[in-house]
Amino acid sequence: MKYTTLGRTGLKTAVISFGGIPIQRSDAANTMAVVDRLEKHGINYIDTARGYTVSEEYLGRALKGRREKFILATKSMARDYEGMKKDIETSLSNLQTDYIDVYQLHNIKVGDFDTVFGGNGAFKALLEAKKEGKIGFIGATAHGTDSLEKLVEEHRQDIDTLMFPYNIVETQGHRILQKAKEKGIGTIAMKPLAGGNLDNRPLALRFIAASGVCDISIPGMGDVAEVDKNAAVRENLSPLTEAELEEAEKVKKELGSRFCRRCGYCAPCTVGIDIPSNFLFVNYLRKYGLADWAAERYRTLKVNASDCIQCGACEQRCPYNLPIRQMLKGVVSDFARYEESKKY
Numbered sequence: 001m002k003y004t005t006l007g008r009t010g011l012k013t014a015v016i017s018f019g020g021i022p023i024q025r026s027d028a029a030n031t032m033a034v035v036d037r038l039e040k041h042g043i044n045y046i047d048t049a050r051g052y053t054v055s056e057e058y059l060g061r062a063l064k065g066r067r068e069k070f071i072l073a074t075k076s077m078a079r080d081y082e083g084m085k086k087d088i089e090t091s092l093s094n095l096q097t098d099y100i101d102v103y104q105l106h107n108i109k110v111g112d113f114d115t116v117f118g119g120n121g122a123f124k125a126l127l128e129a130k131k132e133g134k135i136g137f138i139g140a141t142a143h144g145t146d147s148l149e150k151l152v153e154e155h156r157q158d159i160d161t162l163m164f165p166y167n168i169v170e171t172q173g174h175r176i177l178q179k180a181k182e183k184g185i186g187t188i189a190m191k192p193l194a195g196g197n198l199d200n201r202p203l204a205l206r207f208i209a210a211s212g213v214c215d216i217s218i219p220g221m222g223d224v225a226e227v228d229k230n231a232a233v234r235e236n237l238s239p240l241t242e243a244e245l246e247e248a249e250k251v252k253k254e255l256g257s258r259f260c261r262r263c264g265y266c267a268p269c270t271v272g273i274d275i276p277s278n279f280l281f282v283n284y285l286r287k288y289g290l291a292d293w294a295a296e297r298y299r300t301l302k303v304n305a306s307d308c309i310q311c312g313a314c315e316q317r318c319p320y321n322l323p324i325r326q327m328l329k330g331v332v333s334d335f336a337r338y339e340e341s342k343k344y
């Protein structure tokens with residue numbers, strides 16, 4: 001595995017590291033197998049979050065007895081002092097450790113800054129935890145360039161790492177990430193495979209490694225096979241050739257910016273629709289020549305896109321401002337068209 005230094009933290013981190021979102025769709029036994037495989041491949045940076053339901057807990061169990069072999073990062077959506085203090089303790093307990101290497105402010109938005117960095121804000125709790133030796137470094141994650149820029153411009157001394165979406169179709173943070181790197185902030189690419197929308201994994205991960213603005217990327221890995229696939233890319237992290245750059249450009253044009261990253265922030269849907277799964281299945285229907293499989297999976301959903309009551313609650317929570325209601329209508333009509341076509 002190729003390693004790099006994560007900015008001013010000095011942590012020697014695998015260039016392709018581990019994103020823990022998919023663990024919440026997993027179980028304790030599978031998580032153990034995943035961590036075994038991470039260890040085998042030398043993937044040493046594990047990122048999770050308080051918000052990823054069981055992820056911290058399962059990872060904590062799997063890390064028992066080998067905590068020191070990994071760099072642990074987690075995050076909290078708490079914005080105030082008490083909330084963050086409580087969440088740090090919960091993370092320590094879930095992860096079964098007395099020390100977390102990087103603790104991040106999760107999905108910070110411009111409107112959160114006054115509270116977070118104010119007298120009674122979450123940042124104060126992070127500073128205290130750092131002084132007490134409970135956490136090593138303070139990081140932040142964001143989805144909007146406005147908040148990323150504000151972090152770099154106004155808080156570059158406070159924040160040691162920044163995590164931001166970066167992939168073939170989402171390079172909007174490039175300039176600001178470059179600035180962050182120049183200031184010694186460790187930079188982490190989230191959504192390296194654009195939420196599963198990029199099929200060519202080696203191309204996608206090499207694109208990020210060659211960008212020069214992301215120290216590491218953290219593809220989500222929910223099973224051993226995914227760990228192996230990501231680890232395999234380490235063998236060749238060379239810059240993209242002209243032909244590969246053209247291919248990346250083609251992918252970017254095809255995918256556009258209106259696609260679901262499967263982050264799950266839109267949940268819970270008022271009527272129980274699993275929004276990202278609906279978008280995933282329709283992608284398979286539209287693009288990957290797996291129409292029958294996609295339709296079969298869509299049919300198994302107890303509640304699906306056609307049940308949307310158009311309340312709009314999900315759209316307020318989507319960090320990518322996707323017009324979810326409109327997109328779900330597209331899901332309904334595409335599957336209806338498919339079912340119709342099967343009648344003849």
Ligand code: SF4
Pocket residue numbers: 268269270271272273275307308309310311312313314315324325328
């Ligand atoms: S708009 Fe539709 S998908 Fe979104 S929360 Fe409401 S019912 Fe669910």
Ligand code: SF4
Pocket residue numbers: 259260261262263264265266267275276317318319320322324
């Ligand atoms: S619709 Fe938005 S919030 Fe929901 S999973 Fe997709 S990208 Fe994430």
